[in-house]
Amino acid sequence: MFLYEYEGKKIFSEFNIPIPPGDIAFSLEDAINITKRIGFPVVIKPQILGGRRGKAGAIRFADNEQELVQHLKEVFELVLYGEKVSRILVEKKVNIAHEYYLSYMLDFYERKPIVIFSTEGGIDIEEVARTKPEAIVKRHINPEIGMTSFIAMEMLNKLGIRGEEAKKFVPIFINLWRAFKERDLILAEINPLIKTTDGEVIAVDARVMVDDNAEYRQPWVKQIKEARGGTESLEYKAKEKRISFVVLDGDIGIIGNGAGLTMATVDLVREFGGKPANFLDIGGGAGPERVVAAIDTILKLGNVKVILMNIFGGITRCDLVAQGILEAVNKIKLEIPLVVRLTGTNEEIGRKMLEDAGIKAYTDMIEAVKKAVQLAERGE
Amino acid sequence: MFLYEYEGKKIFSEFNIPIPPGDIAFSLEDAINITKRIGFPVVIKPQILGGRRGKAGAIRFADNEQELVQHLKEVFELVLYGEKVSRILVEKKVNIAHEYYLSYMLDFYERKPIVIFSTEGGIDIEEVARTKPEAIVKRHINPEIGMTSFIAMEMLNKLGIRGEEAKKFVPIFINLWRAFKERDLILAEINPLIKTTDGEVIAVDARVMVDDNAEYRQPWVKQIKEARGGTESLEYKAKEKRISFVVLDGDIGIIGNGAGLTMATVDLVREFGGKPANFLDIGGGAGPERVVAAIDTILKLGNVKVILMNIFGGITRCDLVAQGILEAVNKIKLEIPLVVRLTGTNEEIGRKMLEDAGIKAYTDMIEAVKKAVQLAERGE
């Protein structure tokens, strides 16, 4: 799960990584109060989970209250990369002497943590890698050793930062590593890491991703999730019911059992000209209650014209799966068509049960997909 | 540094290792108050750092206040292995079904932690090793892995403890390991570890040694030291001044530079029939202030008849060492004889300086030792 910048910065400050004074505002009032506390000039940063705010012109500066109110009104109206701005981070503006880049991430393929530092911050590190690779230093980390002073110093020296100046960066290297490891993070990125005109080193942005699997040992993750609203929360609530749910932008609701099969179903719908509304995996051994929750979740999207359910009965018998679907449908009183593909042990019995209840049931995946696409087109 | 039983048990309880209810008493009143809180029957355990209390008959039980007061009065008068009893642990008596043994220590030679478990607790593990080795299971531990459930279970199974019963021991194996590692301990021993008649597993004794070198990262060590009094504290205060000081039982005060040379000096005094009052190493590069502190410390012992100082001037010039000794002696106005052995660069100059001030100074270690022994004998 990705964190908002302000959530990431909270972690940074817990690990003694300097951040600018500031706080999160959910309203104009909030923002004005924060400004009163920290003083002008301030920077206004809408909090969204995807995309690049800088490129979207969404980051604004204010030297006085008039400017502040003007910008806030505009920014609270913005929709960035499909996300409505509902929270804004208001921070004291810092005087930048130079921008750096520092990140830790897990290199899944090499199965090792990796640290990346660059003297070219404030832009995508992929871009720096293309245009100025000599300004980047990367290192795999032995997790038993972790980040230590000497490794940080070696990386800094490599890019020509030495002596007293280098020493100022070292604690940030070490503390970010500690946050990364102790908080079960997959990514902890500071871009840019700023040297101010006063020679201080400060993290002015935070891009942090935490491992969802670690929630049982990272109680703060649950707190963060519960504090959020919107779509994010719909996906979260699905997850609570052991359903993997991701919103897409089409009108065909998709339910599958197993992540790969569900992805393949989304793909097939696209191949045959349809627009998937979501990805929803009910996982293995789902009973009627999870089928109900799945349909419920999709209906909450509002714009779905047909639901396509693709079930491969592996260990479970298809007649039991059919029974689960019927129980679910009776409970919900579905008003849009449901197309089911059901295969595996006892598939004939299961299909017959569904068709008796007026639900289209197929053996062949492609036929089911075609039918769903056709129904969605007709629904327009 | 060894901890008192009650200090060790405090650590145990911080790591969720069950101990009997109880508290430390410095007076009869304390003990009566504790008993009021925890109820009879209680056990009275004088707290000393060396030796075996059980063998000395110093552990008493009380079923009522009359017995309690009687025992307390007696125990507060005891001197055990040279230590006057000044503190008594008063604990609720537990009903013992069986006594076990569990310890972690560092195997200095193999450079690995070792865990020892036995179904024969309550006696010296060395004795069990001799008389019933099949009741002991030992294992070196890979510090990266630590003690885990499965290792504990394997050790328990090996001694025939299985199923639900074994499961009760597992958390104690793991928690004692955590205390051992996280608190920089060198030894963490529970002997006996008790199974009560109710089937609970409880640590009824604690023998714990902490690494003095880890004090900078274990602030509780300093707290414990400061809370202590008596001889222990004299040694501690010396250590604060970077002096290694251990009380022996003779009348010749010994000061050396370097641990090995000081030990050799103590040995030589014994070889020539003298009785060393102490071991005191002023360490490398000691200035006059450390010499003053050394002599001060020895004088506090009260019974010293002569001080023998053995200095090998390695890097430092002997004339500077002599100057330090003279400054120190002038400051203290020493009333007992001081014999100095001084060798190294500029030794002749140094010796002359000392002898001009009336301090016997030798080149040869043995001559100095003989002189000191002779002066001590004459002093009787």
Next chain:
Amino acid sequence: MAILVNKDTRVIVQGITGREGSFHTKLMLEYGTKIVAGVTPGRGGMEVHGVPVYDSIRDALEHHEADASIIFVPAKFCRDAILEAIYNNLNPIIVITEGIPVWTVMELVDMAKKRNIYIIGPNCPGIIVPGETKIGIMPGHVFKPGDTAIISRSGTLTYEISKTLSDAGLGQSVVIGIGGDPIKGLSIPEALKLLEEDPQTKRIVIIGEIGGVEEERAAELIKKGEITKPVVAYIAGKHIKVQQKSLGHAGAIILGEMGKPETKIKAFNEAGVPVARLPKEVVEYLREL
């Protein structure tokens, strides 16, 4: 003889007394898998479907010989269970459990590798050598013996494609569900190298997904000629462009440039590996080989 496991592989089931562990023990026994013992700490002395249960692997090994382990233990206890299997030299260790933190998986895979032990999974359906042994949770009846190997990051999609192959007369030498997590014990390239050496395998199907770079690395191996057997691939999620969100599998996530389906398809194409557009096309490509 197949790779990693075969009909003679003696298996310990860790977490045998749990619901899943017990259920799949029954199905594996029915398939013919040689399960010699189960382990659940604190449950030593029980029996599950006739299989004796011990508190520890070491205690089980006092009474039985065993080669491999399959793990159904809940995620929070998996570090201990996997370590136990590693320290008792069981090999391979098949981890069915989903939801183990990635840092823990990283630590454990590293330890296993240092001891030359294979971990399959976590979060995987296991491994099956059709007609010989099934150490996993897949429905045995969809597989048939043969000479096509399948490596897959998916579960049900693998059953789906395997069934298509079986129905078309293309039996399987081995089917390895490597799991849906971002870090796993056996990656696609590592599995490919094992299959290259397997005399029973004539051709290989890779069922990949979006996320990670395993497919790209596999394609490199093939391009370099280190894998000479013919390979057909399928990539699930190829029409999904969502950034930064996991699709059911924690490993199925696109982060910036990494994990995009187009890169994977391009890499396979450049290595001469046909990528099926529809699952059933896998059979057609295999027939064309």
Next chain:
Amino acid sequence: MAILVNKDTRVIVQGITGREGSFHTKLMLEYGTKIVAGVTPGRGGMEVHGVPVYDSIRDALEHHEADASIIFVPAKFCRDAILEAIYNNLNPIIVITEGIPVWTVMELVDMAKKRNIYIIGPNCPGIIVPGETKIGIMPGHVFKPGDTAIISRSGTLTYEISKTLSDAGLGQSVVIGIGGDPIKGLSIPEALKLLEEDPQTKRIVIIGEIGGVEEERAAELIKKGEITKPVVAYIAGKHIKVQQKSLGHAGAIILGEMGKPETKIKAFNEAGVPVARLPKEVVEYLREL
């Protein structure tokens, strides 16, 4: 050629800008030791007695070739400094610093051993090959070149005994102060094995102490015939019976049965190693060999 170090050994001084580091750098240079660079993080660019200072060993190695390291860094920073030396393949690493927690020493020695790097110390005076190189803090003038090797857990007592030897015309092939901590990088038995292979060493003096079991293990090696060169021993603290208290050296501590002087003396006697009663007797025993 001597063991571990010789006149060609190029040395980096870690913690060179500190009081001790700077002082002993001067003395080592005067002795003829080849010090090529110093390291103190945050002090890159300085010079100490003409030796250039860098922030990191790696940065120093960009400008100089080096073999060994000597460490004067304060105890709390030693984990980092020693790791840095290990990771940059300096060998041996001589750790003068006193007061490093024993758990940290245990961790570091394990890492060094895995990489075949020798740590000498911590809490030691260093190593000297008289007339060739001194990587340590011992007074150079008490040593003379020769063919008697000394392994010692002590500092000043070693200088004392070495001086007696030198005065008696018994020069030293190498003198290794292995340090007074309970866990150290080089133990007496390990040092003995190195010296057995050293053509310059004809006889060996072991200066032991109470505490630990190194002397006993050394005696076993000799008894088994793995060490064939004649050995003379001295044990400091042989009249000290205090239990559970360290005598100046953290390693000089008697715990129950472990570390008692009588056990050590008995073990040496059984291995045919004479144990000197007085320091100066070492010379007499060596002459009798």
